[in-house]
Amino acid sequence: MKATVGNEEIQEKLFSMSSNGKGAANGSIEEGLNGLQFDGKDKSPRSNMDKKPSSPMMPAFMTSAPGKVIVYGEHAVVYGKAAMAAAISLRSYLLVTALSKSQRTITLRFPDISLDHTWEIDALPWSIFSDPAKKKYYYDLVTTLDPDLVAAMQPHISDVTPHAAPETRKIHQAAASSFLYLFLSLGSQKFPGCIYTLRSTLPIGAGLGSSASICVCTSAALLLQIRILAGPHPDQPRDEAELQIERINRWAFVGEMCIHGNPSGVDNTVSTGGKAVIFKREDYKRPPVVTPLRNFPELPLLLVNTRQSRSTAGEVAKVGSLMKAQPEITDSILDSIDKVTESAHRVLSDRSFGKNSHNSAETFGELIKINHGLLVSLGVSHPRLERIRELVDSTGAGWTKLTGAGGGGCAITLLKPDVESEVLKDLEERFVAEDFERYKVTLGGDGVGVLWPAVLRNGSEEEGGEEIDQEKFLNADGRDGVERLVGVGVHEKREGWKFWR
Numbered sequence: 001m002k003a004t005v006g007n008e009e010i011q012e013k014l015f016s017m018s019s020n021g022k023g024a025a026n027g028s029i030e031e032g033l034n035g036l037q038f039d040g041k042d043k044s045p046r047s048n049m050d051k052k053p054s055s056p057m058m059p060a061f062m063t064s065a066p067g068k069v070i071v072y073g074e075h076a077v078v079y080g081k082a083a084m085a086a087a088i089s090l091r092s093y094l095l096v097t098a099l100s101k102s103q104r105t106i107t108l109r110f111p112d113i114s115l116d117h118t119w120e121i122d123a124l125p126w127s128i129f130s131d132p133a134k135k136k137y138y139y140d141l142v143t144t145l146d147p148d149l150v151a152a153m154q155p156h157i158s159d160v161t162p163h164a165a166p167e168t169r170k171i172h173q174a175a176a177s178s179f180l181y182l183f184l185s186l187g188s189q190k191f192p193g194c195i196y197t198l199r200s201t202l203p204i205g206a207g208l209g210s211s212a213s214i215c216v217c218t219s220a221a222l223l224l225q226i227r228i229l230a231g232p233h234p235d236q237p238r239d240e241a242e243l244q245i246e247r248i249n250r251w252a253f254v255g256e257m258c259i260h261g262n263p264s265g266v267d268n269t270v271s272t273g274g275k276a277v278i279f280k281r282e283d284y285k286r287p288p289v290v291t292p293l294r295n296f297p298e299l300p301l302l303l304v305n306t307r308q309s310r311s312t313a314g315e316v317a318k319v320g321s322l323m324k325a326q327p328e329i330t331d332s333i334l335d336s337i338d339k340v341t342e343s344a345h346r347v348l349s350d351r352s353f354g355k356n357s358h359n360s361a362e363t364f365g366e367l368i369k370i371n372h373g374l375l376v377s378l379g380v381s382h383p384r385l386e387r388i389r390e391l392v393d394s395t396g397a398g399w400t401k402l403t404g405a406g407g408g409g410c411a412i413t414l415l416k417p418d419v420e421s422e423v424l425k426d427l428e429e430r431f432v433a434e435d436f437e438r439y440k441v442t443l444g445g446d447g448v449g450v451l452w453p454a455v456l457r458n459g460s461e462e463e464g465g466e467e468i469d470q471e472k473f474l475n476a477d478g479r480d481g482v483e484r485l486v487g488v489g490v491h492e493k494r495e496g497w498k499f500w501r
């Protein structure tokens with residue numbers, strides 16, 4: 001598949017799906033949404049559905065989306081080169097709880113960053129967001145933020161934790177802006193009051209795509225609330241599922257623009273679709289070309305966090321400055337990174353791939369080493385990342401590179417097939433002693449998922465399953481607690497979570 005779905009094509013598919021009723025959201029989701037009201041713009045295929053009798057309140061529901069590792073090609077991907085990336089089993093989880101009709105507020109409860117903020121729905125700048133000259137629809141391809149809309153949002157963003165330290169405010173305001181831009185673009189003043197509670201098992205600002213995963217959760221939740229997503233349901237035709245994924249991804253990209261400034265879109269694409277892909281966006285006015293890697297190997301990867309925080313926007317800006325100062329050299333480094341990614345893709349596509357695991361690992365490993373060297377030349381490594389590489393190199397256990405934006409964050413090590421367990425144990429002890437954090441993750445899992453309503457079988461005896469309410473979700477103890485309560489893909493397959501596949 002080359003996932004390049006045009007705007008008109010999407011519109012056409014949407015209309016045909018709604019007219020035969022087949023594309024409508026799956027039974028339970030659609031029923032649950034009947035009580036909601038929408039923007040009254042008859043451009044959308046929702047008008048027939050709107051006539052259904054209203055039910056009092058939408059049940060609480062959840063969305064979830066994974067983080068990712070970039071195996072090859074970060075930074076170069078911002079300049080139109082290819083990147084290879086895979087979803088990981090660490091994820092974000094968003095619980096949406098509707099308020100009673102009289103409560104006209106939207107609350108963000110994001111405890112991972114200690115953010116708790118409420119907006120009055122009626123005080124938000126609806127008029128400019130719904131101005132026909134500005135209005136964007138769920139099927140639009142938005143590739144830049146509208147400066148007037150960003151300015152209109154500003155007073156409502158400045159309101160968010162005004163007395164926090166500047167670093168904390170940045171983190172809060174980035175998360176709040178991405179939510180609010182999507183909310184005002186996709187919602188309407190008639191939107192019901194809601195609380196959006198978010199928790200993540202991903203480290204924040206560590207190169208694993210935490211921002212993309214929260215944007216995907218928000219995009220999916222809002223698109224579900226405005227009732228334009230069909231499914232996910234088990235017998236959903238593939239092209240319909242792909243269309244849903246495409247829509248969620250487009251709006252997640254808009255959220256990412258609010259956080260990053262200049263994202264390539266690789267993070268939100270992997271977070272939405274899951275699995276592993278080659279991603280390339282040569283023209284920002286057009287959708288990216290996304291090539292699924294169906295034979296992506298089960299790479300024996302070590303994923304280690306320096307615990308050195310940084311922001312993606314800052315690291316991307318560093319490369320931007322280098323490009324200005326040294327355009328030819330920077331260009332040629334980015335071209336070399338592109339060649340590394342292409343080579344890795346060629347190796348994967350080769351029929352003989354995997355027949356000799358030693359040779360395959362050597363080739364991938366060499367490419368990892370080269371890619372890291374090129375990222376060092378771009379100026380996006382960090383002494384803590386170099387320390388991880390040194391520790392691994394001194395044992396000969398494998399090949400190491402930074403992953404994501406760098407400047408701190410995480411490193412990946414591809415382990416040699418014959419590495420001895422004693423060597424690994426020693427290495428892990430060194431990591432602990434030097435305050436690095438090691439994650440155990442699986443690669444290539446599902447993308448965005450929905451739990452509608454927010455009820456799971458958690459091994460409890462509760463009849464009909466365990467309802468996930470705000471209190472339980474907020475009280476889950478750390479990363480493990482969240483995974484135990486609502487986790488996708490780590491423990492046994494959970495009944496309830498559904499994915500567009």
Ligand SMILES: Nc1ncnc2c1ncn2[C@@H]1O[C@H](COP(=O)(O)OP(=O)(O)O)[C@@H](O)[C@H]1O
Pocket residue numbers: 092110112113170171172173174175176198199200203204205206207208209210211212214259260310311312313404405
């Ligand atoms: N769990 C979370 N809760 C709230 N906001 C989050 C969460 N995870 C990420 N974010 C938002 O995303 C930003 C981090 O984005 P970024 O610098 O791109 O790092 P990453 O490499 O993890 O994506 C944070 O400053 C915050 O605004």
Ligand SMILES: C[C@@](O)(CCOP(=O)(O)O)CC(=O)O
Pocket residue numbers: 070073074075076077078206207208209210211260262263264265266267312316403404405406409
């Ligand atoms: C540096 C970059 O290529 C990857 C950033 O990944 P992360 O936000 O550090 O997880 C930027 C991008 O692709 O938008």
